[in-house]
């Protein structure tokens with residue numbers, strides 16, 4: 001056991017001396033490797049963060065949402081419909097919701113205006129999402145001025161900024177009172193944007209949805225489960241694109257490593273021959289090259305992963321935002337909650353370290369099993 | 379201690395360029411003595427040395443070390459045996475570029491698993507003995523021919539092998555440097571090591587270092 005450790009130590013020393021003597025080449029390789037890990041890990045970490053945000057968002061969503069359809073399009077729902085839904089067996093509570101979009105020319109984006117279920121702001125007051133407040137340069141006490149459906153300016157006093165676990169939920173959000181909302185959009189009393197349902201038994205969500213459709217055929221019923229699947233699909237698809245590009249890069253890199261290694265230079269073959277002639281067996285040569293590959297690729301992985309983590313969680317992933325967050329209207333300074341996921345680290349490490357090590361070992365193994373007497377012939 | 383019985387080595391057997399580099403050599407190398415393989419270029423000295431030291435396996439015949447047949451030993455055992463029994467000084471030094479002299483000398487000891495500090499200390503002592511103590515940190519390609527040959531000798535001694543196999547140890551060296559190298563070899567002999575030297579340099583045979591000469595022609599031993 002002791003001998004084994006001493007032997008590994010000797011092999012590592014030799015490996016380090018080896019890496020140092022081809023400084024330029026190994027630094028170049030390390031750099032390319034770090035860049036690759038950085039890109040790959042950034043995409044994966046970013047996608048993970050987005051999915052986490054979406055999950056938070058859905059936690060707050062109702063189990064079922066019912067929308068009225070007129071000629072196949074989303075329409076306002078009269079209050080009587082809410083009562084007809086409330087009558088159904090299995091429905092615990094129904095609530096008319098009021099929300100809508102407003103294009104804000106000042107920031108060039110759509111705002112979501114919404115009447116919260118509880119603790120609605122008083123008349124003439126609003127609560128703002130932090131990102132929107134930052135973009136508009138607004139602090140509590142300032143005035144937010146928006147043009148209503150008739151083009152008339154409406155002035156709201158900012159009462160508070162929204163403090164949410166998830167920026168995705170609140171980035172573009174404006175909360176206001178019901179009367180202000182109706183006046184702003186010109187929606188008469190007794191009409192709602194849609195209806196949110198809570199069911200008695202979550203296992204019967206499907207049955208309840210069918211009953212709603214049976215009673216009110218001109219509606220669309222959306223379950224939280226469906227929304228989750230849609231989000232996931234969107235994220236998976238968006239993440240899929242860069243991932244595909246990256247796997248091509250990864251393959252190219254593996255090829256490069258393979259090419260470099262399989263065409264072991266005459267110099268490298270000679271050195272392997274010398275080592276064998278000096279009493280190294282094939283296993284010793286392989287172990288040394290294994291250490292070489294492992295040291296290089298682990299170092300590259302640690303650097304690349306750390307950079308990616310900082311990029312995604314502290315710098316706001318400037319490289320991927322446009323691609324991955326296309327559907328989020330307000331995205332500047334969007335900060336994902338940092339998280340360290342061990343299983344992600346392990347799978348990324350396997351994905352990047354193993355191919356490289358394997359690609360370098362195969363040709364070395366071929367050279368290491370040759371007869372050492374070739375060395376005496378140079 | 380080493381016995382060759384009807385040993386032959388054929389390169390590229392069965393092909394157009396088939397070549398019998400060594401034929402039917404029967405020979406015994408005695409422990410503690412200096413044996414020289416002498417012959418013109420291409421007579422098979424290097425090949426025979428490689429066979430004796432287990433760098434390559436004979437195509438026919440048997441090789442015995444202390445009475446034990448080693449011709450058919452599996453690779454791992456042969457390597458270990460080579461490491462512990464033989465120290466090689468190659469025809470062209472065969473040092474590894476860009477590594478320090480010290481690192482080069484330590485190389486054969488790495489797979490033994492001996493403590494690093496011991497190996498290092500021994501390497502430094504050996505370098506002192508061959509007069510290279512002050513060049514330990516230098517890269518090997520900066521060494522002169524004589525220095526490189528001495529570094530190669532130090533490397534051959536790192537595992538303290540009982541047998542030293544030296545292939546043309548004086549080639550590429552002027553006569554003063556050659557004498558210096560032969561002095562070092564003579565000193566090894568005095569310490570009780572067995573030496574096998576392949577050479578066609580008359581200087582090697584002028585000195586009374588060599589105790590037994592084996593003449594080779596076209597891969598055969600002359601009677």
Ligand SMILES: Nc1ncnc2c1ncn2[C@@H]1O[C@H](COP(=O)(O)OP(=O)(O)OP(=O)(O)O)[C@@H](O)[C@H]1O
Pocket residue numbers: 377389390397398399417418419420421422423424425426469578
């Ligand atoms: N791997 C090989 N394949 C084919 N032929 C070989 C091989 N190795 C050696 N030979 C041939 O075997 C013959 C003997 O070679 P060897 O190197 O043993 O001679 P040598 O006596 O050491 O010569 P020198 O004094 O030039 O070093 C040479 O003709 C050489 O071309």
Ligand SMILES: [Mg+2]
Pocket residue numbers: 423424425469545
């Ligand atoms: Mg030769």
